[in-house]
Amino acid sequence: MTDVHVVGVGMTRFGKHPDKDATDLGAAALLEAVADAGIDPRIIESAYVGHVFQGMVTGQRILAQVGLAGLPLSNVENACSSGATAIREASLAIRAGENDVVVAVGTEHLTSKFSGALTPDPSDPEAAVGATMPGVYAMRATRYMEDHGMTREQLALIPVKNKANAARNPLAHFRKEITVADVLESRPIADPLNLHDCSPVTDGAAAVIVMSDRAAKKYANGRGVRLAASALRSGSVDVTPTSMTFEPLTWATAQDAYERAGIGPDEVDFAEVHDCFSIAEVLRVEGLGLFEQGSYPWAVERGEADINGRLPINPSGGLIGKGHPLGGTGVAQVVELVRQLRGEAGDRQIEGAKVGLAHCRGGKAVGIEGAACTVQILIR
Amino acid sequence: MTTTVIEESFRPGELEVRPDGTGNLLGSRCRSCGAHFFPTREACAGCLSQDLDAVKFSTEGVLYTYSVVRQSTPAFEVPYAIGYVDFPEGVRIMGQIAGLEFDEITIGMPMTLSLEPFGENEEGDPLTGYRFRPAEVTND
Numbered sequence: 001m002t003d004v005h006v007v008g009v010g011m012t013r014f015g016k017h018p019d020k021d022a023t024d025l026g027a028a029a030l031l032e033a034v035a036d037a038g039i040d041p042r043i044i045e046s047a048y049v050g051h052v053f054q055g056m057v058t059g060q061r062i063l064a065q066v067g068l069a070g071l072p073l074s075n076v077e078n079a080c081s082s083g084a085t086a087i088r089e090a091s092l093a094i095r096a097g098e099n100d101v102v103v104a105v106g107t108e109h110l111t112s113k114f115s116g117a118l119t120p121d122p123s124d125p126e127a128a129v130g131a132t133m134p135g136v137y138a139m140r141a142t143r144y145m146e147d148h149g150m151t152r153e154q155l156a157l158i159p160v161k162n163k164a165n166a167a168r169n170p171l172a173h174f175r176k177e178i179t180v181a182d183v184l185e186s187r188p189i190a191d192p193l194n195l196h197d198c199s200p201v202t203d204g205a206a207a208v209i210v211m212s213d214r215a216a217k218k219y220a221n222g223r224g225v226r227l228a229a230s231a232l233r234s235g236s237v238d239v240t241p242t243s244m245t246f247e248p249l250t251w252a253t254a255q256d257a258y259e260r261a262g263i264g265p266d267e268v269d270f271a272e273v274h275d276c277f278s279i280a281e282v283l284r285v286e287g288l289g290l291f292e293q294g295s296y297p298w299a300v301e302r303g304e305a306d307i308n309g310r311l312p313i314n315p316s317g318g319l320i321g322k323g324h325p326l327g328g329t330g331v332a333q334v335v336e337l338v339r340q341l342r343g344e345a346g347d348r349q350i351e352g353a354k355v356g357l358a359h360c361r362g363g364k365a366v367g368i369e370g371a372a373c374t375v376q377i378l379i380r
Numbered sequence: 381m382t383t384t385v386i387e388e389s390f391r392p393g394e395l396e397v398r399p400d401g402t403g404n405l406l407g408s409r410c411r412s413c414g415a416h417f418f419p420t421r422e423a424c425a426g427c428l429s430q431d432l433d434a435v436k437f438s439t440e441g442v443l444y445t446y447s448v449v450r451q452s453t454p455a456f457e458v459p460y461a462i463g464y465v466d467f468p469e470g471v472r473i474m475g476q477i478a479g480l481e482f483d484e485i486t487i488g489m490p491m492t493l494s495l496e497p498f499g500e501n502e503e504g505d506p507l508t509g510y511r512f513r514p515a516e517v518t519n520d
Contacts, residue, residue: 117453130462131462
């Protein structure tokens with residue numbers, strides 16, 4: 001079976017784009033990925049386009065805008081994992097031998113669809129009693145503090161770190177460093193989480209071009225990065241209530257990815273994880289096995305997750321700093337991994353990084369721990 | 381504390397409301413392995429049996445965690461407290477918390493199900509939903 005290689009990447013600036021829509025952003029990202037790969041776009045054989053609130057056939061609109069209408073295309077929705085799922089689908093088309101060159105796009109114009117707190121689908125019993133996404137994560141933070149003794153100040157160090165990284169990322173939504181005091185004094189959203197603990201409502205898109213061994217040999221010019229694993233799981237129903245401060249879904253998806261890539265978590269050099277909220281980063285990295293359960297807030301305090309630390313987490317700024325255009329997020333994580341692994345990450349470059357991991361988790365449905373989770377591992 | 385409520389349940393599949401104002405949260409119990417689920421399921425997540433009974437859950441449980449929501453959708457007036465309560469059957473159910481100052485809410489508190497006016501239907505008639513209230517009043 002062929003390996004899968006990411007050969008071209010593109011990404012719009014993340015932020016507010018009042019003069020554009022999800023199609024414009026997706027088309028711009030796709031064209032940049034084509035230019036980055038240095039290919040004739042006519043060699044692309046199929047497309048997968050992830051988005052959440054952009055309506056029917058946004059993917060077809062994007063391809064029509066760039067002259068590629070006619071390709072086999074699937075629009076992919078898996079909440080905040082939509083873009084990452086699009087990459088997985090693209091990788092499966094390659095592994096199955098069906099295609100040699102596939103594009104995956106993730107896009108979202110969220111500012112025109114939402115303001116304030118995202119909520120689960122209104123049909124959900126928890127949404128019906130007032131659950132918001134920040135509220136659910138806030139409850140997990142409350143419990144983590146109870147179980148592990150994490151302080152509010154320790155939790156605030158995560159947005160401080162991620163916004164410092166974002167300040168070095170020219171495509172990030174936020175470009176300003178903040179302090180612990182800024183986090184603690186920002187507007188309360190769902191106790192203990194304040195505004196700076198939350199990822200923003202962001203517009204943006206990203207695209208990657210993936211290839212088989214055969215195509216990469218011909219077109220990659222040494223710039224390809226191997227997609228060693230692209231794992232996907234959906235959350236299972238709890239038979240009995242389990243701890244909300246650990247993530248079996250993240251753990252299980254990560255095990256699939258480590259097994260496929262033939263590595264363990266100790267071989268990961270850096271990771272982009274789904275920090276939709278400050279507490280989420282804690283739960284992700286511990287669920288991925290990158291840090292021991294109950295240890296991450298103290299590791300952050302010691303600087304271990306900084307860009308120059310032992311195991312940098314969210315060097316791009318993460319969802320909190322770079323922004324969170326739902327469908328765009330998972331693809332943008334892989335763009336960051338490729339840029340880091342190629343040594344093209346500028347002021348936020350991690351020295352000597354060879355193995356990067358991207359983790360997305362999205363969606364809320366009553367009785368299951370999480371809806372969709374992806375873990376992708378890229379190796380240079 | 382609660383007035384008598386006889387209006388329609390806000391979600392009849394999940395909350396039974398009786399004419400005397402009492403009621404229960406509803407779910408499924410697996411006849412094969414005994415696991416309980418909220419909301420109702422078509423098959424057991426533990427053993428995949430499709431032989432499930434409808435079940436009414438206990439009205440008393442323990443608060444697993446909570447938060448005070450200060451930004452929400454227009455359907456809810458902020459701030460309000462939400463929490464997960466663990467019931468003895470082995471289900472964890474989310475609801476709003478009432479009857480406590482926000483700073484009195486504590487993990488591990490015994491809570492009781494309380495049926496209360498909760499929103500309205502498309503015709504504008506009031507509906508009955510539920511909140512969790514502290515099971516015991518502390519007198520100090």
